[in-house]
Amino acid sequence: MTSELFSPLTLRSGQVLKNRIAKAAMEENMAGDGQLPDRDLLSLYRRWAAGGTGLLITGNVMVHAEALTGPAGVVLDAHAPLEPFTEWAKAGKSGGGAIWMQINHPGRQVASDMPGVVWGPTDIGVSLGKHSGRFGRPTAMTARQIADTVTRYAVTARRADEAGFDGVEIHAAHGYLLSQFLSPLVNKRTDRWGGSLENRARMLLDIVHAVRATVSPSFAVAVKLNSSDFQRGGFGADDARQVIEMLAPLGVDLVELSGGSYESPAMTGRPADDRTQAREAYFLDLAEDLVTTSPLPLMLTGGITRRATAERVLDSGVSVLGMGTALAVTPDLPERWRQDREADRAMRPVTWSDKALASAAGMAQVRHQMRRLARGGTTRPGTHPAIALLSERRKQRRALRSYRAWLSKSRPTA
Numbered sequence: 026m027t028s029e030l031f032s033p034l035t036l037r038s039g040q041v042l043k044n045r046i047a048k049a050a051m052e053e054n055m056a057g058d059g060q061l062p063d064r065d066l067l068s069l070y071r072r073w074a075a076g077g078t079g080l081l082i083t084g085n086v087m088v089h090a091e092a093l094t095g096p097a098g099v100v101l102d103a104h105a106p107l108e109p110f111t112e113w114a115k116a117g118k119s120g121g122g123a124i125w126m127q128i129n130h131p132g133r134q135v136a137s138d139m140p141g142v143v144w145g146p147t148d149i150g151v152s153l154g155k156h157s158g159r160f161g162r163p164t165a166m167t168a169r170q171i172a173d174t175v176t177r178y179a180v181t182a183r184r185a186d187e188a189g190f191d192g193v194e195i196h197a198a199h200g201y202l203l204s205q206f207l208s209p210l211v212n213k214r215t216d217r218w219g220g221s222l223e224n225r226a227r228m229l230l231d232i233v234h235a236v237r238a239t240v241s242p243s244f245a246v247a248v249k250l251n252s253s254d255f256q257r258g259g260f261g262a263d264d265a266r267q268v269i270e271m272l273a274p275l276g277v278d279l280v281e282l283s284g285g286s287y288e289s290p291a292m293t294g295r296p297a298d299d300r301t302q303a304r305e306a307y308f309l310d311l312a313e314d315l316v317t318t319s320p321l322p323l324m325l326t327g328g329i330t331r332r333a334t335a336e337r338v339l340d341s342g343v344s345v346l347g348m349g350t351a352l353a354v355t356p357d358l359p360e361r362w363r364q365d366r367e368a369d370r371a372m373r374p375v376t377w378s379d380k381a382l383a384s385a386a387g388m389a390q391v392r393h394q395m396r397r398l399a400r401g402g403t404t405r406p407g408t409h410p411a412i413a414l415l416s417e418r419r420k421q422r423r424a425l426r427s428y429r430a431w432l433s434k435s436r437p438t439a
Contacts (some may be wrong), residue, residue: 029339031350031363034079034322037183040191040245043122044079045339046359049326049347050127050194050249050280052094052388053395054424055083059431060090060100061109068117069399073352074120077359080345081117082194082281085129085201086185088177090432092108093142094201095130097424100430101126101181107188125192125245126185126403128178131220132202133163133211140429144170145205146212146219156381171218171228174202180234182246192245195232198283203229204251207268226268230275237276247279248272249323252311262311266318274371281324281347282315284308291374309338316342330371353394354406386410389417 034042057063065085073081086095087100101110117124133145137160145163153159166174182193197203205211213218218227229248237246250268253261269280312325325338328348338346351358355368372390377383390413394404 028336030335030359034344036245036322037276038192038245038278039243040123041277042079042345044077044359045345046078046335046345046362047080047082047326048073048078048344048352049283049324049349050082050084050196051349051353051391051395052098054095054097054392054421055396055399056097056099056424058091059105059435060098060428061105062099062113063109065399066099067112068401069395070113070116070124071119072356072398073219074117074122074124076352077354077363079119079122079359081122081124082347083113083117083124083126084183085127085196087255088128088130088181089142089174092131092135092144093139093141093428094129094134095136095424095437096421096428101128101184102177103184103340105184107184110185110188110190114185114191118189118191123191123245125194125247127194127196127249128181128185129196130174130177130202133160133206134200135161137161138425140432141359144202147215149211149213151200153381165214166226168216172289175228175231175235179239182236182244186240186244190244192247192278193236193240194247194249194281194302195229195236196249197229198249198251198281203232204260207251207264208260222264222267223271226271229268230271232326233272233275233277245278246276247281248277249281249283250316251284252282252308253284263313265311266315268321269315269321277321279322279324279345280319281326281345282308282312283326284311287398305356307318309341310340312343331367335362341431350391353398354393354404356398370406375410377410382414383410386414389413392417 031044055066087098090100090102110432134141143161143165147165148163149158150162185193202368207225212225218224250265250267251260308327316323322344324345324347325343329335329346329348330351335346350372354372358368375383375387390410393408393413395406
């Protein structure tokens with residue numbers, strides 16, 4: 026049975042993806058000593074590479090050693106040794122597909138117990154009701170800090186290119202720093218980085234320009250963008266449409282559409298405003314509108330688990346479909362689809378009434394599966410979310426001690 030799923034896609038850079046199936050970025054939080062990729066992470070990516078995906082996008086790699094989404098985050102900056110990343114790239118390409126590094130800065134989405142800096146476009150903190158104290162209080166970035174951050178993205182991209190990665194994806198979704206600048210709810214600046222959408226998009230556009238200028242012509246540059254923040258008065262589909270048009274002249278190869286943030290976790294199927302439900306292809310309705318006007322190929326991520334849904338996504342005009350949780354449970358799912366088979370098991374969404382806690386538990390469940398895969402085991406999607414969350418928190422405490430010690434002894438200050 027022939028299918029567009031398994032047809033190649035040639036990108037602007039000339040890079041060819043062998044099929045239309047991508048492993049979307051998931052935050053592994055599996056860094057080894059020195060915030061570097063280690064044996065477990067390489068093993069995990071070999072499992073995924075063998076499963077038949079055309080593209081693997083790594084979990085977010087931090088561009089700033091003092092600003093991490095979690096204490097076990099991987100850091101690639103000007104000071105990191107390159108060899109572990111070279112090995113990571115080799116592992117990701119071992120199955121004949123491409124591997125892109127997602128590069129990111131958390132901005133204000135930094136846990137309150139983390140050392141380092143908590144920055145944002147303004148000093149507006151993350152609002153999670155009784156859970157708001159989980160995050161640090163941000164300080165508004167200065168013009169110098171913004172410029173330095175643009176440079177950090179470019180440095181990380183250049184070093185990813187040198188390490189043998191096939192591209193980078195700049196993370197401007199899910200409430201992280203660039204998403205914060207895009208959001209009219211968070212970005213209340215009155216200077217050249219605030220106000221109009223053109224100003225709020227300036228930092229993202231400057232980063233894309235700097236990255237494209239420093240990497241090889243054949244190196245792919247992608248952007249992950251919210252189709253909507255799913256918050257009243259926030260970044261919406263019309264904003265996404267305009268930002269995609271702004272990105273088109275800058276040499277971007279692909280825009281991945283997702284949605285939500287910690288405040289409205291639509292990426293788990295449970296936004297704050299209930300405009301999408303816990304079903305497959307959460308953002309397809311929004312993508313179908315955007316694809317009609319987009320000058321760039323689009324990738325859609327969010328809740329895809331079955332081949333029929335994947336085919337429907339491609340039929341809408343989307344060029345690449347991204348899967349996260351489905352591949353954390355069944356790493357060879359693309360090869361199964363090629364053989365007209367489906368997954369034997371699936372992860373149930375966590376439907377606790379506390380959406381913030383449910384989102385954290387859901388992410389802990391996914392990381393539990395990834396660790397099992399990394400150690401050569403089989404997945405157990407039936408693991409109770411509370412057990413996964415408690416285990417995750419124990420691991421985070423140990424990782425936090427290691428990160429504190431490494432940061433205080435080994436890294437230059439901001």
